[in-house]
Amino acid sequence: MNKILLIIKREYFSRVKKKSFLIMTFLVPMLIIGMYALIFALSMKGGDNIPAVEVIDDSGIFNKGLENKKSATFSKSELTLSEAKQKVIKNEDAFVLYIPADIASGGTIEMFSQKKAGLSVISTIENQLNDQMRTKLLADAGIDALTLDKIKPKLSVVSKELTLEGEKDSSSGAAMAVGFAAAILIYMSLFIYGIQVMRGIIEEKTSRIVEVVISSVKPFQLMMGKIIGIGLVGLTQFLLWITLSIGLMTVASQIIFKGKMEQIKSEMPINKQAAAPSNDGPGMDIIKAVQTVNWTYILPVFIIFFLGGYMLYSALFAAVGSAVDSDTETQQFMLPITLPLLFTYIMSFSFIVNNPDSSLSFWLSIIPFTSPIAMMVRLPFGVPNWELALSIVLLIGGFIFTTWVASRIYRVGILMYGKKVSFAELGKWFMYKE
Amino acid sequence: MLSIRNIVKQYANHRALDNVSIEIEKGSVFGLLGPNGAGKTSLIRIINQITAPDQGEIFLNGEKLNPSHISKIGYLPEERGLYKKMEIGEQMLYLAQLKGLSKTDATARIRYWFEKMGIQSWWNKKVEDLSKGMQQKVQFIATVVHDPELIILDEPFSGFDPVNAQLITNEILELNQKGATIIFSTHRMESVEQLCDSIALIHKSKKILDGKVKDIKNLYRNNTYRIAYSGILNPVETPLFNINEEKKDEEVTQLTIQINPGYSSNDVLKFLIPQVQVTELTEIVPSMNDIFIQNVKN
Numbered sequence: 001m002n003k004i005l006l007i008i009k010r011e012y013f014s015r016v017k018k019k020s021f022l023i024m025t026f027l028v029p030m031l032i033i034g035m036y037a038l039i040f041a042l043s044m045k046g047g048d049n050i051p052a053v054e055v056i057d058d059s060g061i062f063n064k065g066l067e068n069k070k071s072a073t074f075s076k077s078e079l080t081l082s083e084a085k086q087k088v089i090k091n092e093d094a095f096v097l098y099i100p101a102d103i104a105s106g107g108t109i110e111m112f113s114q115k116k117a118g119l120s121v122i123s124t125i126e127n128q129l130n131d132q133m134r135t136k137l138l139a140d141a142g143i144d145a146l147t148l149d150k151i152k153p154k155l156s157v158v159s160k161e162l163t164l165e166g167e168k169d170s171s172s173g174a175a176m177a178v179g180f181a182a183a184i185l186i187y188m189s190l191f192i193y194g195i196q197v198m199r200g201i202i203e204e205k206t207s208r209i210v211e212v213v214i215s216s217v218k219p220f221q222l223m224m225g226k227i228i229g230i231g232l233v234g235l236t237q238f239l240l241w242i243t244l245s246i247g248l249m250t251v252a253s254q255i256i257f258k259g260k261m262e263q264i265k266s267e268m269p270i271n272k273q274a275a276a277p278s279n280d281g282p283g284m285d286i287i288k289a290v291q292t293v294n295w296t297y298i299l300p301v302f303i304i305f306f307l308g309g310y311m312l313y314s315a316l317f318a319a320v321g322s323a324v325d326s327d328t329e330t331q332q333f334m335l336p337i338t339l340p341l342l343f344t345y346i347m348s349f350s351f352i353v354n355n356p357d358s359s360l361s362f363w364l365s366i367i368p369f370t371s372p373i374a375m376m377v378r379l380p381f382g383v384p385n386w387e388l389a390l391s392i393v394l395l396i397g398g399f400i401f402t403t404w405v406a407s408r409i410y411r412v413g414i415l416m417y418g419k420k421v422s423f424a425e426l427g428k429w430f431m432y433k434e
Numbered sequence: 435m436l437s438i439r440n441i442v443k444q445y446a447n448h449r450a451l452d453n454v455s456i457e458i459e460k461g462s463v464f465g466l467l468g469p470n471g472a473g474k475t476s477l478i479r480i481i482n483q484i485t486a487p488d489q490g491e492i493f494l495n496g497e498k499l500n501p502s503h504i505s506k507i508g509y510l511p512e513e514r515g516l517y518k519k520m521e522i523g524e525q526m527l528y529l530a531q532l533k534g535l536s537k538t539d540a541t542a543r544i545r546y547w548f549e550k551m552g553i554q555s556w557w558n559k560k561v562e563d564l565s566k567g568m569q570q571k572v573q574f575i576a577t578v579v580h581d582p583e584l585i586i587l588d589e590p591f592s593g594f595d596p597v598n599a600q601l602i603t604n605e606i607l608e609l610n611q612k613g614a615t616i617i618f619s620t621h622r623m624e625s626v627e628q629l630c631d632s633i634a635l636i637h638k639s640k641k642i643l644d645g646k647v648k649d650i651k652n653l654y655r656n657n658t659y660r661i662a663y664s665g666i667l668n669p670v671e672t673p674l675f676n677i678n679e680e681k682k683d684e685e686v687t688q689l690t691i692q693i694n695p696g697y698s699s700n701d702v703l704k705f706l707i708p709q710v711q712v713t714e715l716t717e718i719v720p721s722m723n724d725i726f727i728q729n730v731k732n
Contacts, residue, residue, distance in 0.1 A: 003532055006528065006531050006532060007532075010528055014519070014520065203517075204517075207515040207516065207517060207518055208511075208513045208514055208515030209514075209515045209516055211484070211511040211513055212509070212511060212514060212515075212516075212529065212576065213529070213532065214484055215483075215484055215504070215507070215509040215511070216504055216529070216532035216533050216534075217532055219484075415479075415484070417513060428446050432445070433486075433488065
């Protein structure tokens with residue numbers, strides 16, 4: 001037991017001390033925060049460079065003019081089409097909207113500018129023109145537009161989850177996003193850390209240290225020490241990411257929202273401050289949404305499924321690593337490992353998302369080889385505790401099984417040098433007696 | 435010290451060891467000889483408890499081999515290496531602790547050996563920055579750092595330059611004088627012949643010969659002598675011996691002879707001295723290699 005601790009320590013510290021680990025650990029949250037800040041900055045911006053559109057209306061239908069919106073401002077132009085076109089050629093900031101006289105009989109409305117007009121500008125124009133056109137056509141047909149609006153039904157369904165704990169909104173977007181992110185994270189990390197286990201074993205084999213080490217410890221101890229050590233590296237990385245992200249996020253939101261909050265407070269009459277949060281803007285919405293997620297439930301489940309899935313797959317990666325002499329030979333053995341992962345990943349985001357409670361989704365989240373990813377996707381939709389417990393128990397059983405299979409291949413494989421190995425050969429190794 | 439009894443190791447379609455029994459005395463330098471693929475490494479791995487035999491037992495100091503013996507054995511495998519990216523000192527500490535030394539003991543013993551080999555300055559170097567010869571020294575230290583009672587060296591000199599080979603040989607003999615038992619395993623039989631007190635020959639998974647080197651050689655002496663003389667021997671024909679080989683240069687004649695039963699080298703000398711000037715008479719003792727070839731042919 002003491003020796004396996006030594007091995008875990010070596011595997012762990014030799015990786016955590018590496019520069020690449022530090023870079024990855026600090027860079028990833030920075031990137032996430034950076035992206036978040038960039039999106040926020042872009043959504044907050046919008047104020048400058050609003051195109052000023054001059055409207056030439058030869059049809060006379062739209063004499064009410066177009067309303068100024070966030071994306072564009074409008075003004076009536078007395079210029080002729082050819083004059084306006086000249087203006088556009090000379091002035092790169094000019095936008096001209098031309099409505100021909102024959103618009104009612106199928107003429108085309110055109111927008112002239114040097115720079116291509118943005119999608120939001122075009123859609124603002126289309127909406128307004130269609131609205132006015134509709135009002136006119138309704139009036140022509142003798143129907144009052146207001147009456148018509150009244151008869152248009154506006155029903156919708158709000159989904160509520162009713163459990164013993166009371167009712168709650170189930171279509172919580174943030175919880176879903178977190179579940180999906182967790183599934184993707186597990187998918188990627190199973191590969192990243194599994195391959196680290198495989199590489200570590202290939203390295204020990206090619207550097208020929210392995211026989212020296214296993215003259216002191218059992219091959220099983222060496223394999224488990226490596227798997228646990230690298231798993232702890234993964235766990236450390238996740239925990240650092242989470243802590244750093246939360247820390248940076250708090251700092252960033254304080255800086256961004258401080259000014260905003262003061263502005264809101266000063267604008268609000270004192271007695272209305274309680275209602276203030278609804279007007280906080282997009283950034284605050286995200287923060288609030290993040291707070292609605294049940295972290296104390298999702299985080300432990302995530303860590304359990306990450307560890308379980310990691311143990312299960314890294315044992316298989318270990319068996320592959322022991323059977324080959326170099327990275328390039330791993331290809332043929334990787335396929336049976338990659339396939340179930342890839343299959344679950346594709347199924348998760350095409351099928352399970354839409355049918356989280358179907359029997360296929362159930363089985364995918366129960367079978368150990370697929371459950372680490374599938375369960376994460378199902379989690380936001382509500383998973384009964386007994387299913388969760390069953391899945392975890394089977395996952396533990398699963399990794400005990402793969403570890404047992406892998407260790408039987410591993411103990412023979414690590415001492416085989418320069419031998420091209422087939423699946424049949426692996427089977428033979430598995431059958432060898434101690 | 436080490437008693438190997440009726441070991442059988444069977445792989446899927448070949449038998450690596452077939453009923454091999456060997457006794458190794460405490461304090462001896464033992465040669466485990468045989469061509470490549472004979473089963474030497476299989477046997478060594480069983481002694482090191484890396485693999486287990488299908489049949490048979492091994493006793494170390496009278497106790498059946500068990501995990502507590504790991505710290506009493508030092509093993510330098512034929513396929514040997516080190517972690518390339520790890521610093522030497524740290525790596526030695528790791529390997530020594532795996533052998534069961536405490537961190538303080540390990541540090542002290544490593545320092546002792548580094549000083550002895552004059553490599554104190556390597557502590558913080560990475561293995562990949564060392565030459566092959568330097569790495570061999572480090573590997574040797576890793577083998578003996580925990581002061582093992584039994585040191586097993588599998589093809590120890592393959593890849594060693596002559597200077598290093600001599601250095602390591604001296605260290606091994608010194609350890610032997612301090613009481614350690616040494617097992618050399620090699621297919622180059624001449625290389626350890628002079629080092630070993632006893633040997634075992636393994637061929638095609640079977641032990642074909644073992645015993646003290648002196649005894650084995652006595653057993654295989656066949657009254658062959660080399661003689662050299664100047665002058666003319668006449669008549670050459672004699673009932674004393676048969677000539678196997680004759681070489682003549684200008685003055686000296688060299689003969690390889692086999693003395694016939696009932697006669698001794700003194701009788702040959704008596705026959706020669708009246709006629710010629712004898713410059714040499716040496717018994718040709720068969721080398722381990724000759725003995726091996728002779729055994730394999732039978």
